[in-house]
Amino acid sequence: MSPECLIVAAVLLPLISAALVVACHQRPNLRETVTLVSGGLLLAIVGRLTGSVDARPAINLVDVIPGSIDQAAIAIGFHAEPLGLLFALVASGLWIATSVYSIGYMRSHGEQHQTRFFCCFAVAIGAVMGIAFARNLLTLFLFYEVLTLSTYPLVTHHGSEAAKRAGRTYLGILMGTSIVGLLLAILWTWQLAGTLEFKAGGILDGHVDPLTAGLLLALFAFGTGKAALMPLHRWLPAAMVAPTPVSALLHAVAVVKAGVFTILKVGVYIFGIDLLGRGGSSVWLMYVAAATLLSASLVALTRDNLKERLAYSTISQLAYIVLGMSLATKSSVIGGGMHIVMHACGKITLFFCAGAILVGAHKTRVSQLDGLGRKMPWTFAAFTIAALSVIGLPPMGGCWSKWLLALGTVEMGQWPLLAVLMISSLLNVAYLMPIPLRAFFREPPETDDESPGTGEAPLACVIPLCLTAAGCVVLFFCADPIYQFLSSITWK
Amino acid sequence: MNLEQLPILQVILPLLAAPCCLLLRRSRLAWGFAVLVSCSSLLIAATQLHIIHHSASGSISYEIGGWAAPWGIEYRLDRLGGLVLLVLTAIAAVTLSVARRLLQEEVPEERHHLFFATFLLCLAGLSGIVSTGDLFNVFVFLEIASLSSYVLISMGRSRRALVAAFQYLVMGTIGSTFILIGIGLAYMMTGTLNMADLAQRLTMTLDSVYAEGASIENPALPVNQTRTILAAFAFLTVGLALKLALFPLHAWLPNAYATAPTVVSTFLAGTSTKVAYYVLLRVTFTIFGLAFTFGQVGLQFLLTPLAIMAILVASTIAIYQGDIRRILAYSSVAQIGYLVLGLSFATQAGLTAGIVHLFNHALMKSGLFLVVGCIATRQAGLTLESIRGLGRRMPLTMAAFVVGGLGLIGVPLTSGFISKWLLVSAALESGRWLVAVLVVTGSLLAVVYVWRVVEAAYFLEPDDKTTSEPHDAPAGLLAAAWVLLGATLVFGIYTDLPVGVAREAAASLMGVGS
């Protein structure tokens, strides 16, 4: 198959799999097989694409908005470039891990509406592929909305009053910001540049003055509600009512990363880092990101609910990536791109562990975890590794991306931001490390001994989380290939 | 008989079919005949649009009785008219083809032939408005369409329909009388009723229009600078705004659409206000002209705020409605705001957006009302409480509703997105920042009111837990709803027809020439 066809196949495959999942709703085993097989196929397809990425294969499906004299027609179209491919690779790889995990989780938890769950999950992955391979802003916007809509049933999976309230917050913020901010920004870009195509070096250069560029960037940054920049972060903790696999894949990998990926892609391919670096239009965004980064970490410290703490941690880590884009140097942008991978791997492990703790020990709060490490050694070992990676300590993958980001602040001479990065790392230690420490070194409370079901979670849950934790370590040694892979995006 | 006769056939076919329906009497016969007629109308409209779109002049003209244009009555159709006719007849054909099934619950069988006769009369009136090039003819056809729609609405099942029809009758009559005054005053100053001729004479000076020897105070004054013409314009605009249900003159619309038989709401929601919008375009652009409407009078300073108010206020009201049909009706008022907003920009891009939205919204809203009709065949209640869990009971029906709802919001790949895209980019192009922001805010409100229905249907459990097996609406009805809503998907992806035609139509309205 030609690379062009592969791209289209990558987007369609999860959607087809969603249809098959619905068709097999009577037979759970077949249904889960469909999910796993398509996960494997997808990874293979995306993997094959990495070989041909240098040629930048691109394909337009159909013109949706006819062009006029000043403006080019806009098509639904896809292309493959390193940043998107990396994102697709992460998402498809982790889809398999999550699928295995969710089968274990959903079955041992006896959840309702499993078909709807797996179907929406597949659609969401399809949307992520669409975002990753989008050739222009319109295509990206389309799949961005599909992602929002398809994850709504996942967030409100339990159907309780609380879930519905959270669902409304989720949908309200994501839909609201995307329509008022992102859509408007896209239209404005179309007016200014006459095209919406992602091009190396940007399309806005020469069409905007720094002030307009700053305003437009603000529309993009706040319009992408999925990036959870403060003050638009409320949906992320709210969405933690979802079942843990959903939180794991969607709110550590797919949804939030789709947000920061959008911002990165806009920064690199619409504005162009030259334009951002030269005009200083993105300076304000650095400070917004820094503020988000610090305050989210501080809030995370105060949260006792494990998933909520992880959610605030995610908000803080997303701000790293936005910061990387707004610094607009080569190393910071690549650092941001790399952080997508590193953080995805780390955070999904942390969420898997949170879910495993819920399934194995029925605990949701940090304060309940005393002594649990002895009963669930694998889970907590994985948690420790992932936490170290998120904090950014060697020999975990996370240290490289943070290193590159710090390098970026130095290149730009933004010393205060360097300080912010360092303080934030300390805060990361402060809110993440107590969890394994409590589990391993504190005595378990007396009463808990008799309660049944306190052991490791089912194997289907434990194996994926060990694998992703191992991934965090492996990534430490893979940093250079990723760097080389990404470095071509900053060229014109 | 050749293709030249099409413009008149478009009008007299349904007009003469109406009395035939009256004579046929039997419900099934009358229905079959009406379907046949409406399908032929669709065919005629499609052929006409094809001819117009590929002709050099971009319009066709037909002189009734063989009398030449300014003296006789001329039928004139350009791209805009062709597009409106196409959507009008398409909706009529789809609606009529399922009308008999929908009427079973709502109108006694022995009155069906009356219903079909009135329906065809309404179709004839609406087609006539679009086809004619004579201003007084517009009034006559407007009244034919209005009178028949009052009758159609009053056939609703509940007694509220009677009150709604009466309110509509009073407001509609005031509106059309205003239009009549406007036409009279314009005729008084120019001595002609032919639109093209009128447009020409309005820009001439008084002495060249009046007979020689008439004593005129200020002979060099252009006709359109006289106070009489200003008054004529005001009366016409206000009258049309009433027919169009432009905020704040929309009071008749929600009651009428919510109480009429669903088949009538389906037809009228997609057609009657759209045709009124067509007339407004004709009056403001073709007859009075850009310079007069937007330069001398400054209509945009009135229409833009009203349109925005319509979008925001009506959408907000829609959020608080408990009945699906009222939600859709208020949404219609809001969508009319988008139409008028496009007009009020007075740019080619804005007009294009308005015309495209006319086309798209007609399909969407008719489709949505048809879905409501589908629901009504299976259960009595149409409130948000009574449709709880309907997503499971009527999956295909509610899926159609979701498609239409996404279109109303303007999600990509639906036709609603295209029109909103064009509208917002038209606003940005002419530097109307605030307007652009308010338009997207309006979409946000649409998210909320559509979501309330979707949430009720899919994510709320019904009160009585007797979840029966899936039981969708009858296949024919469902197919019809999917035809209309499927069309919104198709025109959301293949946009060449509506956008291409609308662009050229807008160009000729602006006097640019394509």
Place this chain on the structure above:
Amino acid sequence: MGLFNYWTVIVLMMVGFYTVIARNNLIKTMIGLGIFQVSVFMLYISMGKIADGTAPIRVQPSAGHEAIYSNPLPHVLILTAIVVGVATTALGLALIIRIREAYGSIEEDEILEMDRNS
């Protein structure tokens, strides 16, 4: 004649319009609507009048004297409008009869009250 005919039209129109707006009784609303419409008919008819013009029926032209006719077109137009008006009134009255049968009242506020309560 001056502008006397226009003043008549305006007075009639306002009387009709006020009746439509201010009256609760549906029959009176219809009467107001009738007056309102008639005022427009008068506007049309009076505008067709030409000073010293005769009825627009062709007479044999006498030598050296061309007859001046009033403009017949407004009459024709308004004949159509009158028919429309008759139809509107008939339909309105028919609706009122059915409203009366369904609600037992033809006072608008009472009817709206009943609708609100049901």
Place this chain on the structure above:
Amino acid sequence: MKKHSILRVVAKILIPFVLLFALYVQFHGDFGPGGGFQAGVIFAAGIILYTLVFGLDTAREVCPKRVLECLVAGGLLLYGLVGTLGILLGDRFLDYSVLADHSGQHIGILLVELGVGVTVAAVVVSIFFVFVDRGRH
């Protein structure tokens, strides 16, 4: 009112003249003032007078509902068909000159006005009947 013999006699004398006058207005319409609309209304007035004096049931026998409906439709169709003849004979809608060599316009307008007159008379009588009928039960 059936018992008032004066009314009955006067009505019996008047009605033929009213109807005759209606026909005069109808057919004289293309020479002088008159035409289908006016004639239709006058004709209907004659029937309404008859109904007022002799009661609805008697009048129903004269003009059954079914016949009225047919007349409404028939008048309209007559109008439409005359117009359509123009198309069928290869000219424009409502172009009467194709009907005959010299007096085409003449015949055309006469037929069209006849259609209008029949429809108007039938409609007005129907409306009257419907209103009267409603009040009785």
